[in-house]
Amino acid sequence: xxxxxxxxxxxxxxxxxxxxxxxxxxxxxxxxxxxxxxxxxxxxxxxxxxxxxxxxxxxxxxxxxxxxxxxxxxxxxxxxxxxxxxxxxxxxxxxxxxxxxxxxxxxxxxxxxxxxxxxxxxxxxxxxxxxxxxxxxxxxxxxxxxxxxxxxxxxxxxxxxxxxxxxxxxxxxxxxxxxxxxxxxxxxxxxxxxxxxxxxxxxxxxxxxxxxxxxxxxxxxxxxxxxxxxxxxxxxxxxxxxxxxxxxxxxxxxxxxxxxxxxxxxxxxxxxxxxx
Amino acid sequence: xxxxxxxxxxxxxxxxxxxxxxxxxxxxxxxxxxxxxxxxxxxxxxxxxxxxxxxxxxxxxxxxxxxxxxxxxxxxxxxxxxxxxxxxxxxxxxxxxxxxxxxxxxxxxxxxxxxxxxxxxxxxxxxxxxxxxxxxxxxxxxxxxxxxxxxxxxxxxxxxxxxxxxxxxxxxxxxxxxxxxxxxxxxxxxxxxxxxxxxxxxxxxxxxxxxxxxxxxxxxxxxxxxxxxxxxxxxxxxxxxxxxxxxxxxxxxxxxxxxxxxxxxxxxxxxxxxxxxxxxxxxxxxxxxxxxxxxxxxxxxxxxxxxxxxxxxxxxxxxxxxxxxxxxxxxxxxxxxxxxxxxxxxxxxxxxxxxxxxxxxxxxxxxxxxxxxxxxxxxxxxxxxxxxxxxxxxxxxxxxxxxxxxxxxxxxxxxxxxxxxxxxxxxxxxxxxxxxxxxxxxxxxxxxxxxxxxxxxxxxxxxxxxxxxxxxxxxxxxxxxxxxxxxxxxxxxxxxxxxxxxxxxxxxxxxxxxxxxxxxxxxxxxxxxxxxxxxxxx
Numbered sequence: 001x002x003x004x005x006x007x008x009x010x011x012x013x014x015x016x017x018x019x020x021x022x023x024x025x026x027x028x029x030x031x032x033x034x035x036x037x038x039x040x041x042x043x044x045x046x047x048x049x050x051x052x053x054x055x056x057x058x059x060x061x062x063x064x065x066x067x068x069x070x071x072x073x074x075x076x077x078x079x080x081x082x083x084x085x086x087x088x089x090x091x092x093x094x095x096x097x098x099x100x101x102x103x104x105x106x107x108x109x110x111x112x113x114x115x116x117x118x119x120x121x122x123x124x125x126x127x128x129x130x131x132x133x134x135x136x137x138x139x140x141x142x143x144x145x146x147x148x149x150x151x152x153x154x155x156x157x158x159x160x161x162x163x164x165x166x167x168x169x170x171x172x173x174x175x176x177x178x179x180x181x182x183x184x185x186x187x188x189x190x191x192x193x194x195x196x197x198x199x200x201x202x203x204x205x206x207x208x209x210x211x212x213x214x215x216x217x218x219x220x221x222x223x224x225x226x227x228x229x230x231x232x233x234x235x236x237x238x239x240x241x242x243x244x245x246x247x248x249x250x251x252x253x254x255x256x257x258x259x260x261x262x263x264x265x266x267x268x269x270x271x272x273x274x275x276x
Numbered sequence: 277x278x279x280x281x282x283x284x285x286x287x288x289x290x291x292x293x294x295x296x297x298x299x300x301x302x303x304x305x306x307x308x309x310x311x312x313x314x315x316x317x318x319x320x321x322x323x324x325x326x327x328x329x330x331x332x333x334x335x336x337x338x339x340x341x342x343x344x345x346x347x348x349x350x351x352x353x354x355x356x357x358x359x360x361x362x363x364x365x366x367x368x369x370x371x372x373x374x375x376x377x378x379x380x381x382x383x384x385x386x387x388x389x390x391x392x393x394x395x396x397x398x399x400x401x402x403x404x405x406x407x408x409x410x411x412x413x414x415x416x417x418x419x420x421x422x423x424x425x426x427x428x429x430x431x432x433x434x435x436x437x438x439x440x441x442x443x444x445x446x447x448x449x450x451x452x453x454x455x456x457x458x459x460x461x462x463x464x465x466x467x468x469x470x471x472x473x474x475x476x477x478x479x480x481x482x483x484x485x486x487x488x489x490x491x492x493x494x495x496x497x498x499x500x501x502x503x504x505x506x507x508x509x510x511x512x513x514x515x516x517x518x519x520x521x522x523x524x525x526x527x528x529x530x531x532x533x534x535x536x537x538x539x540x541x542x543x544x545x546x547x548x549x550x551x552x553x554x555x556x557x558x559x560x561x562x563x564x565x566x567x568x569x570x571x572x573x574x575x576x577x578x579x580x581x582x583x584x585x586x587x588x589x590x591x592x593x594x595x596x597x598x599x600x601x602x603x604x605x606x607x608x609x610x611x612x613x614x615x616x617x618x619x620x621x622x623x624x625x626x627x628x629x630x631x632x633x634x635x636x637x638x639x640x641x642x643x644x645x646x647x648x649x650x651x652x653x654x655x656x657x658x659x660x661x662x663x664x665x666x667x668x669x670x671x672x673x674x675x676x677x678x679x680x681x682x683x684x685x686x687x688x689x690x691x692x693x694x695x696x697x698x699x700x701x702x703x704x705x706x707x708x709x710x711x712x713x714x715x716x717x718x719x720x721x722x723x724x725x726x727x728x729x730x731x732x733x734x735x736x737x738x739x740x741x742x743x744x745x746x747x748x749x750x751x752x753x754x755x756x757x758x759x760x761x762x763x764x765x766x767x768x769x770x771x772x773x774x775x776x777x778x779x780x781x782x783x784x785x786x787x788x789x790x791x792x793x794x795x796x797x798x799x800x801x802x803x804x805x806x807x808x809x810x811x812x813x814x
Contacts, residue, residue: 167645168655171709174603174637175659176629189649 013265019258027075039068040225048241058243060233066243069225070251076137076226077255080219081206083141085199088148093195095149096156097187100164101179110157114150122147123209130218137220140213148202152195159194160187193270197263204259211252227252279304279477280325280445284337287317287324287501295320295501298337304444305475309492309509311482311524313728317501318481322449325479326364327354341445360390363438363476367450369430372437373422379406379433380418383440390441405440406433409466427591428459435466442474449481456590457755461799464491483728485528486801489513490809497521510810513803527729528803530736530762543617544578545717545749546602546635550611551575553597571597573773574611579717582747586760586781588796589770595753598770599721602751603637616716633662636710640722642702646694652705653690656680659713679708683738700731704738711742717749724759736763757800761785769793 030036039055043063051058057066099110129143163169163186172182213219214228222229227248234244278301287295295317302308312318324335327346339346341361346354358364366372374382383402387393393401403413409432422430431451438446448467452460464487471478482488488495489509496506497520505518516522552574557566572594579585589595600606602613604620613620615631636659639645646655656676660667667675677687683704694702703723710718720739724732740763742748754760760767760781767784769777769792777790788794 167639167641168647170600170603170605171637171639171645171706172647172658173605174632174635175709176632176662177658185650186647190647 012261016258016261016265019254020262023074023078023255023258026071027078030072030075036065036068036071039065040072040223048237050241051243057247058241060230060241060244061237064225066230066247069230070227070247072225073227073230073248074251074255076214076220076224077207077210077252080137080140080144080210081203084144084148084206084209085202087141087145088152088202089195089199092149092152092154093156093188093191096153096158097160097183098180099153100157100160100187101183107157110153114154114157117147117150118154120147123212126209126213127216127218130213135218135221137224140210140219143213144206144209148206151202152198155194155198156191159191163187163190193266197267197270200259200263200266204256204263207252207259208256278302279306279342280479281340282321282325282338283340285321285324285339286336287320287329287333288336289330289333293501294333295324298498298501298503300496300503300506302445302477302479305471305477306494307471307478307480307492309480309482309488309495310498311485311488311495312498313483313524313730315500316498318483318498319449320501321498322447322479322481326358326362326447328364356390359386359438359443360441361443361445363441363443363446365431365434365438365446365448365451367453369427369434369454370422372434373430375422378419378421379411379416379425379436380413380420382433383436386437386440401440402436405436408439408470409433409436410462411436426459428455428463431455431459431463432466435463435470439470439474439476443476445477445479446471447479447481450483451480452487453483457757457801458590458795458799460487460801467491484801485513485524486803486806489803489806490801497524510807513807523730525803527733530733530759532762545581545583545616546577546579546751547614547617548575548577548598548602548611549614551598551601551608551613552610553594553601553606554609570773572601572608575770575773575775576611577768577775577778579749579751581716582743582749583766584743584750584752584764586764586767587751587753587770588755588757588760588767590755590796592772593770594773595770596721599637599719599751599753602719603635604632629662629664633659633713634716635719636713636715636717637719637721638703638706638710638723640725642699642706642726645706646702648694650693651690652680652692652694655694655705656690656709656712658709662713675712676708679712680705682711682742683708700727700734703727703731703735707735707738707742714746715748717751719751719753721753722755723752725754725756732759739763757785757797758802769796 041064045063046055046059047061047063049055049059055065055067057070059065060069095110099107126143126147129146130139133139133142160183169182169186172186177185210219211228211231214226215232217229217232219228220226230248231245234248238245280302282301283299285295285298286293298321300308310318310321320329323329325339325346329335335347337347341357346357373379377385380399380402383405384398387398387401388395399418403418406413406418411429411432416429422433425433451467452463455463467478468491470476480488480491492509494507495509495512496503497512497518498504499520505512505516505521512521513525516525551572552570553572554568554570557568560566575598587595597606601608604613615634618631620631621628653673653676656679657672660672660675676690680687680689685701685704685708694705697705724735727735736759739750743750750764752760752764764781767779767781768775769784769790771792777784777788777793784793785797788797
């Protein structure tokens, strides 16, 4: 009973990793080889073709191959979400670490700023930001990235504060190391596991959020394909060409699910308390 | 017929046999001690007998309690026996109680699970049980929560839970290990009293030979999952037959390093002048705070070159806060710390580095004091940061290797990570780190408290050799009077943030003047005294 449950969980983790890997490979193929360029060309004769051997996922009203569009959309989704996570890590982690080692007023300021950003409805504000700065993937990265900053700042601050009380940090202070050196040499390496896990989860959330932005037309602009806009475009055609909605919808759900499961599994790997 | 009969008990987790062919009996009203070092399977035996092993473990053999086979019994039947027939007390009183229930409710709950009594009657019985363990409901009401009690009081509540239904057998797994010596003495006396009054048998698991020597009628010694020797407590400890038992007894009393007479030093190495360290009081309301707590209250001390000084006191006495202040990890609210005549400050400026080089530290927990992500070479080399200029790579490696050799480790271990080492080896690594900058004074903050007796002996001998060879001074901070007595020349006794007694170790520990020191010395378990108190052959 326990053994089968364990095996199933292991398989879920592997499946999640494999799915996430597939999305990355698709995105890479699009960027590096242009493998799907032919499928993205307009071909009015083949418009609204149902899934077949030639077009696995069918075609859209302009005759573009849906599989090729999903692959190209994966690149946009992943790119925007990765960029947003990078902003979160790049600003949030140093902010959290410095707050933890400096303490006092600075620490309090960072903590309250985090609370402030957390209190805002993030997706609505991302819509607002993207709308004021103008639509496009670069601005989507910024709009989503801003809300990743407090997530990573809070996580690294909390993690650093527990580590600061550990004896090996005290020993480093007795060895005359300054606060910033301790943050880099002792705190950061011991936080990587935690950060990788959170980054995976934020990546999943970012992909869903990017789809939301492009659904309302604030993400990647036409003709660049994106999952969110594919869903929007498919709305009026669901009766005659259901694959137009199903394919990007499933791609989106499966990717987000895979990354979430992967994050959960990584958490178990890095956190010995969650291990059974 | 024996009350508890364990025969051929084995426990395996995965492919590993952790307990092999363990057999013993406990008669009604008898106290059986189960002693051994960490990892010997003591706790596992206690858990197996009460069928509380983790799900991944499998137990074989037979455990019969009053003739009933426990290992084959369904869980529902077991529940009737646990609590009612067998009471349990564990090491950590902080986690043994439900923090959301009052102590009265917890004891009453146990009563109501096992007996068909009314709520009021259960409360009544709970009050009586708590009264028996010394928590008089008139002074400590039943509606207190565990966090409002001290560690010793919590362990009394845990004991009240265990004995509320007057079980025939009490399984006590290191019941006093987490407590201070004076509290430990009280709890042990209470255990004896309860056992005598109820005719209760006890399975007492402990790593402390003096504790079992005081308490147990018979003693079984566990080593690597098997009982190597068993018999009357007195004869096992006085004339052990198995070499492992003999080693345990020998290592229990630390070997004295020999007194080193020293005249008053011309200039003290470390001077603390009127150190005061306060912590803000805890919040009592949204805006109000309790008055500040003085953790260290006007402590002055001096340590001369090559001097070995002990600092003893119970938890909460302010020892650790004082150590952190001496190391300039925390600034004192008043007073100052001077090293070689200069004031030590927290900022690592260049002249400060020269001072800091004279002063290093070894902490208690060998698992927490080494960064798990760094290799040994990096860990040991860390204080080299205090040197005036950076060392070349080969110079660095040479100094790390020399420090590792000095603590009895292979230089080749430098490339490995901390998790590849045992607790004793890790503590050697921590000592190597302290020695690598050739300090004049090392502060040892409970540095051998987490180690088994045999490892403790090795580390103490190592420290003795190093102090002879290098003229190192020590500040040996410990709650263990036996260790302090063996390795120090002078002793300070700390209570409630103050030094209450100071003098040569001989004088302080053999003829204490202050009542607190006297209580401390009297409460410290002493193997010789415990054995002397027994009739010969008992």
